[in-house]
Amino acid sequence: MTAELVRGQNHPLSQARLEIRVSAGTPIVAAAALGDEQGRIHGVEWVAHPGAPTLPGLEVSRQAAADHRLAVDLDAMPEAVHRVSVLLALPTGVGGPTSFGAVPAPFVAVTGLDGAEVASYTVAGLESESAVVALELYRRQGAWKVRAIGQGYAGGLADLFNDQGLAQAHQLAGGINDAVAQGVARSIPAPPRPDGDRSRQAAAPAVGPDQSGQAQQGTTSGATAPQPTSPYGNQTPGQPAPPPNSPYGTTDPTQPSAPTSGGPIDYSHPRRQNAAPPPPPPTAPPAQPGQPAQPVAGDATGWSMEERLYNQVWGMFEDLARTTAAYRSAVDFAESRMEKELDQVLSDPRSRIGGQGDAAREAAQAKHSQLVNQARATLDRDLAQLSAESQVVEPALPPAYARWDNPVWHGYRVPMEIPMALRLGELHLPESAELRIPMLVRLPLERGLWIDSGRGGSLEGSFHDSHDLSRLAMETAVAHAARLLAVYPAGEFTVHVIDPAGSGAQALAPLVQTGVLAAPPAVGAAGVADVLARLTQRVDLVQMALRAGAPDSLPPGFDTSQQLLIVNDFPHGFDDRAVNQLRYLADEGPAVGVHLMMVADREEAAGYGPLLDPLWRALLRLTPVADDHLADPWVGHAWTYEPSLVPPGSQVLQQVLTQVAAARAKHW
Incomplete structure (x- = not known):
């Protein structure tokens, strides 16, 4: 059962490997700082942030985003570390909001590897603050607990780090802002996600690399990622809000959602309750039991086929990103685990005598191969499903989304309306070089x-x-x-x-x-x-x-x-x-x-x-x-x-x- 924390409240943690999930409704920076028994940060190397996202037992997101998943392994924390503080901040110099009082209250949840929430906290009551210590994991008498903090700083990350006793507070804050700005510059603009739609995949528990069993299949694309080995989730991009003249209307996004009677308040997407249109009924034949569903072009939410295809392409893009991230994280975990086991063997002089050391090395290498092969099998399954989806989606794309060699161009006519987006090329990853995802950007262009x-x-x-x-x-x-x-x-x-x-x-x-x-x-x-x-x-x-306020005042013939x-x-x-x-x-x-x-x-x-x-x-x-x-x-x-x-x-x-x-x- 989830513990819904209020400021200052704590809750025990019974698991060592955790995820910290953040949902903010607007792009924010997520970082984490390690502290000693007094909570002091010993140096910049004790802070994980977009410019340096990994520390022993800790990994954070590499750029600003509306949703984050931070990976934590408490067993891997150095002995000198007694606190892990989760830090949130609004990015500076990118044209976004400058205080948390102008955005939805961030929601932070500590979850197990199966996605089940252990504790959650909505960081409410912020006004002029632009950085906040959301919560902390702390060690007390050999056991770990989580505490809701909610301490905000109007001066941003510099004030936050200075309050934590870090001498290089301003330099570190500047470095983080520079790393975020560079990430924004090289990042492909994401579509709006007002609803946090999850239409492409159903929530399903995943199986970690050190557990037996098979990960469950997604409902549509099949590209589910083994979450325990990745600090990132399997969320799919949200869908655009209804058009202004839509008969469906929208809910006022400035009003908080009302709690349902008899149950906990849903803080998963605070103040965002705009309804998205339902997906079209599938036209492909039903899948056989135990087999993934047959892919269908336009099988995503949207108000038109063009919008459904746009959302489907972005869903494929995110599915490939996340399943590859899970595979890479699983391989990294297998390698670090093998190195740790080998170090333990070599540190004991008795294991170096006779065949005991060789047997231990062979066992560690065998376990490494097993974990990597399991991760690759999951990746190959997801890639096969995404490739099948690509084969039906690519021929169905309209001219704005299609390659120049697509036959749709042979029937080209000058359009009467501006499309949602434009294709600027193709994207692929080294693990799946044959699978190409169309790179679509919204129109009109937001950047040159x-x-x-x-x-x-x-x-x-x-x-x-x-x-x-x-x-x-x-x-x-x-x-x-x-x-x-x-x-x-x-x-x-x-x-x-x-x-x-x-x-x-x-x-x-x-x-x-x-x-x-x-x-x-x-x-x-x-x-x-x-x-x-x-x-x-x-x-x-x-x-x-x-x-x-007079757009009609432009010169005649403008x-x-x-x-x-x-x-x-x-x-x-x-x-x-x-x-x-x-x-x-x-x-x-x-x-x-x-x-x-x-x-x-x-x-x-x-x-x-x-x-x-x-x-x-x-x-x-x-x-x-x-x-x-x-x-x-x-x-x-x-x-x-x-x-x-x-x-x-x-x-x-x-x-x-x-x-x-x-x-x-x-x-x-």
Whole structure:
């Protein structure tokens, strides 16, 4: 039975291996600090945080997120450690809320490996605080307990660490914020999750690597992860809220949910009770007993087939992330366990004599192989189910989500409405290189794009010289721009190009020859200055109109379409004024419909120094060749990204752009 704690209350812990689950309703930073008998932190190496997520017996999330799972092994704690404090903080410098009083009260639960809650605590009553010690696990007379703390700090992590007696409080807080900012910069934007929907998988107890039995199968995708070996859960992405004109309506999200009579209060998703639409009825034949369900395209919640497919792709993405995280954690556990057993054998001189030591080593290695094979079998089962789902989902995708070689493009027509999202490429992990997940980002774009024309340390990039990479980067930019033009209704998306030296003329030919550009590519210093001046002025005008509450006050004939600026060969041909204008467009443009696509090598721009670092962080980095530089928003895997390019010799790009140009001419 779960103990629902109030501030200051404690509860005994009967298990050594635990998970601490955090649900906050908004992205927060989760960290944990180790303390001695007096609760003092001896140094920065006693704090697990996104920049240094693992310590003996402890692992935390690698980035800010609305939900966290922290892994704790109390038996692995050093003897000097008597307290484990769970710390929560709002990230700084990323444009989010600045105090816990403006967000739902965080909910923290201590659970066993089977997911059963041991104790829970809702950190209520916070106002101006931006960091809080939520709870602590502490050792008393050889036994461990959990205590609800709820101590908040208006000065953030720096004040929190200073109060804990850490001399490097400000340096550590700054390092954590930098690590979170870098994680945000490389993370793929996740879809909104107002409801914490769990439609893809049913909650089922999992079996740990040191327990017998088989993990249970998920209800839809089958990609369930063995939770005991992973600090992360099997939660799936939530679904977008109903559209504004939906007949279903919504519940006021600012009001707390009412408790049901006769039972405990449900704090799992505080103040978030918006209803999500039910999934469509499956059309595949029913599965045989004991067999996973047959995959169905669009088998997810949503208000339309497009939304259901979007949610299904994100569900597959998260399933693959979490089941791979569980596999990697299981392998790490098997290796650490084998090392511990071998150390015990070698530490005893008696075991080194005769065959006793050899037998112990063989037993440890056999146990290691058994655990790894069990984890791999679970991973292979999940991969098989996800591969089967991918085979039915990929052919059913609409043009905005589909690869360029998908037959859906042969029947392309200029759309009447803007789609939910856009495909920018494919993602895969080394454990499952054949399983490719579409990389979908919401429209309109929330961030600009940076097509990296440098080698960037990638293996694939090392096989190309700088000229080839520049050419491939421009071809990638053109493919992305063409896709954006293709999925917007006629006249609702405008593309500008800056090519100071004209080096991208060959790659830009499809856009120029079909006439889909607003004007010929700007060349020379005068052309660069003219385009940047017009777009920055546009941003200023729209911002002033919106701030004045008079969007109708824009000049007559003002182009209200979304704008995309492709910048090639940066920083060549750009003076300091132009650089500042680009930074302004990257920061302020997306909110008012002006988007930036940079084609640049960061090393070549190093002459401008750290002044350009905010520019790169504001953009979503993509590469023209395969590179493992993107992170998922759940467990932070380094995913290999491959761009969505037109197959060699295909005429699909020309055909699509010709239709876009014809529709554009009719519109104007």
